[in-house]
Amino acid sequence: MIRPVLFIVFAFLTTTSTITAQKKKDLLEEISKLKQELKSVQSDLVSAKKQVNASESKVKGMETQVAELKATNTSLLSNMSSFTELSNKKASNLQKSQEIIKEKDRQLNAINDALTQNDSINLAVYSKLKNALGGDYLKISKGTIFLAMPNDVLFGDTDKSISVEDKAKTTLEKLAGILTKDPELKVIIEGNSNAIKFDETTALDNWDLSSRQAAAVARTLQTEYEIDPKRLYVVGKGETGTSAIETVTRIIIDPQFEQFYAMVKDNMKNSK
Numbered sequence: 001m002i003r004p005v006l007f008i009v010f011a012f013l014t015t016t017s018t019i020t021a022q023k024k025k026d027l028l029e030e031i032s033k034l035k036q037e038l039k040s041v042q043s044d045l046v047s048a049k050k051q052v053n054a055s056e057s058k059v060k061g062m063e064t065q066v067a068e069l070k071a072t073n074t075s076l077l078s079n080m081s082s083f084t085e086l087s088n089k090k091a092s093n094l095q096k097s098q099e100i101i102k103e104k105d106r107q108l109n110a111i112n113d114a115l116t117q118n119d120s121i122n123l124a125v126y127s128k129l130k131n132a133l134g135g136d137y138l139k140i141s142k143g144t145i146f147l148a149m150p151n152d153v154l155f156g157d158t159d160k161s162i163s164v165e166d167k168a169k170t171t172l173e174k175l176a177g178i179l180t181k182d183p184e185l186k187v188i189i190e191g192n193s194n195a196i197k198f199d200e201t202t203a204l205d206n207w208d209l210s211s212r213q214a215a216a217v218a219r220t221l222q223t224e225y226e227i228d229p230k231r232l233y234v235v236g237k238g239e240t241g242t243s244a245i246e247t248v249t250r251i252i253i254d255p256q257f258e259q260f261y262a263m264v265k266d267n268m269k270n271s272k
């Protein structure tokens with residue numbers, strides 16, 4: 001009986017030992033497997049951490065880029081606002097410049113119209129004088145109408161005379177007729193003389209003499225032909241107004257400076 005029992009016990013122990021060894025082996029394999037898995041997990045964790053770090057670096061880089069883009073965008077918006085403001089100012093200045101140019105054009109047109117009108121008036125006066133006086137002494141230069149009468153015709157052969165000759169009064173009478181018909185016309189008498197000696201005369205010099213000669217013509221128009229002296233102006237030029245040896249007294253007919261400026265003002269008012 002003992003031997004069977006021992007056999008059974010031995011068999012049990014052997015079986016138990018075998019089972020234990022198998023379990024131990026299994027456990028060791030399981031542990032090894034777990035260690036491998038742990039290493040794999042740790043490796044994945046390290047890789048994941050690296051990826052996280054890389055992602056964080058990228059995020060920080062992208063955040064920096066976003067901040068820079070925002071700053072650039074803000075700067076662009078500011079510059080655009082400044083550019084818009086500058087463009088508006090330029091547009092406003094351009095509009096003002098165009099308005100100024102239009103105003104200058106308007107003023108120039110008004111002056112041009114006045115010049116045209118003034119020239120028309122001068123031509124009309126010139127035509128009247130030419131019909132009355134003929135073309136012997138009548139001239140027009142730079143818009144000024146005048147009679148250029150030689151001093152020997154007005155005052156005779158004596159270069160220091162201040163008495164108007166009768167032969168000159170025919171022309172002065174015709175001129176007075178035009179002045180009487182047109183009371184708006186005025187006359188400037190410009191005396192010119194170039195006498196050399198003044199020993200036998202009361203004239204001091206050519207300025208004095210030319211002024212007296214011009215006054216003599218004005219006095220003739222006033223006393224003999226009843227021309228209002230307020231319409232007559234006397235100027236003594238002396239030898240400074242002489243362009244040749246033969247002296248010439250200029251009787252300038254109505255330069256119309258006052259009328260001209262009045263026409264300019266009226267044309268500028270009417271063109272607004």
